[in-house]
Amino acid sequence: MxxxxxxxxxxxxxxxxxxxxxxxxxxxxxxxxxxxxxxxxxxxxxxxxxxxxxxxxxxxxxxxxxxxxxxxxxxxxxxxxxxxxxxxxxxxxxxxxxxxxxxxxxxxxxxxxxxxxxxxRFQAASEAWITEQGATDGWFTARAQWLGAVFGGDSPFADSPWRREKGALWDVGPHALSVLLPVLGDVRHVSAAAPGPGDTVHLVLDHAGGASSTLTLSLTAPPAAAGAEVELRGRTGVTLLPEEDEGxxxxxxxxxxxxxxxxxxxxxxxxDASFGLRVTEILAEAEALLAAGRR
Missing domain, CATH: 3.40.50.720 (NAD(P)-binding Rossmann-like Domain)
Incomplete structure (x- = not known):
């Protein structure tokens, strides 16, 4: 091709x-x-x-x-x-x-x-974990933290205009959603959205499978605090998204x-693009809640 x-x-x-x-x-x-x-x-x-x-x-x-x-x-x-x-x-x-x-x-x-x-979704260990958890019933809640230090260090993306405008919600929010949706089901609605320091946002999501999840997203975290973590809790216990070391x-x-x-x-x-659209719809719903809260 x-x-x-x-x-x-x-x-x-x-x-x-x-x-x-x-x-x-x-x-x-x-x-x-x-x-x-x-x-x-x-x-x-x-x-x-x-x-x-x-x-x-x-x-x-x-x-x-x-x-x-x-x-x-x-x-x-x-x-x-x-x-x-x-x-x-x-x-x-x-x-x-x-x-x-x-x-x-x-x-x-x-x-x-x-x-x-x-x-x-295309890293070997992560995708295997997502597939395994998606086939497991009884998830009660999930916690996702996707914290970057893009604007506080020597990141090649520090001067990205769209990241500065749209912030962590739109840059790392898609990563968190791409993990949670295939495990917990679609988001019925964004229950809450609140700002934190810098561009940090906190979301509470209600999922079609009956579980809820909380997300903390940031591009302005201190470098020592940066990292990504997803934790699931349910009938089978507690499990964490595996760390990836491949680029x-x-x-x-x-x-x-x-x-x-x-x-x-x-x-x-x-x-595919349809899934990308669904993620965009959830981000837009959260963005509207954040804007309403600021008003």
Whole structure:
């Protein structure tokens, strides 16, 4: 499968481009970026071609990977789907529910496959744990903490405008939801949403399976406090999401495998654009509650 990359930022450089280059069943055909000089530099580092014209790239490939801010990703995903390209997308799918619905509709109309890269869902140990817990009945409650120090250290994402605007809710909230939803069921409603220090938010969720969960999300935690943890409690006892030590590239290779399978006529992956839309809807509900509380 010939695949192109849209985006030239740190995530495109450190995760997407290496994975597309290394995957044995992908031909990393080229890269397009909003800054042509950055596209030229990334293409040089990863042994591919820079495209100055997006439509030319879309015409030359079977699929695209997108590593751009959510509001930009959504519009380009619609454009790529209409050009007949399968979609390897990043979380969050979009910045608004309307944008997310447009992506889902375009992919369905064009009959192209989609996979949204929620990291934990493509890490081997994490996905095995999620599958095991999803098959276990009797969960009573869950606690998820996803704490980053993006704005307080030397993170390559410290200058990300969309992360500064949307905060932890939209950046790491999708990670927590991608773990909780397949285990506890869909969110019937966001019961509570409250701000904490910095961009920290606290959520209480009511799940269709009968359990509740609490989430603490932050990009402004002290570096010594950063980390991710998910704890489940139920009839079988207590279990924790296993720690992962592999980087994003192996997980992205598995996400590419999932896209190839879906594009080849397999079942849609559980993390397709429709799931990405559901996550976006929950984030938007929580955002509205937070805004109402501030008023």
């Amino acid at each position: 010939r695949i192109g990359l849209l985006g030239t930022g740190p995530w495109a450089d450190m995760a997407h481009a290496p994975a597309l280059r290394l995957h044995e069943e992908l031909d990393f055909a080229g890269v397009w970026g909003r800054r042509p000089e950055a596209a030229e530099e990334l293409a040089r580092r990863h042994g591919t071609r820079a495209y100055g014209d997006l439509d030319a790239l879309l015409a030359d490939v079977d699929a695209v990977a997108i590593a751009l801010p959510p509001e930009v990703q959504a519009g380009l995903a619609v454009r790529a789907a209409r050009a007949g390209c399968h979609l390897l997308l990043d979380k969050p799918l979009a910045a608004t529910v309307a944008q997310g619905r447009a992506v889902v509709a375009a992919a369905a109309e064009a009959r192209v496959a989609s996979v949204v890269f929620f990291t934990a 994003p590239v192996p997980a992205l290779l598995r996400a590419a495998d999932a896209l190839l399978s879906a594009a080849d006529g397999g079942e849609p992956h559980p993390c």
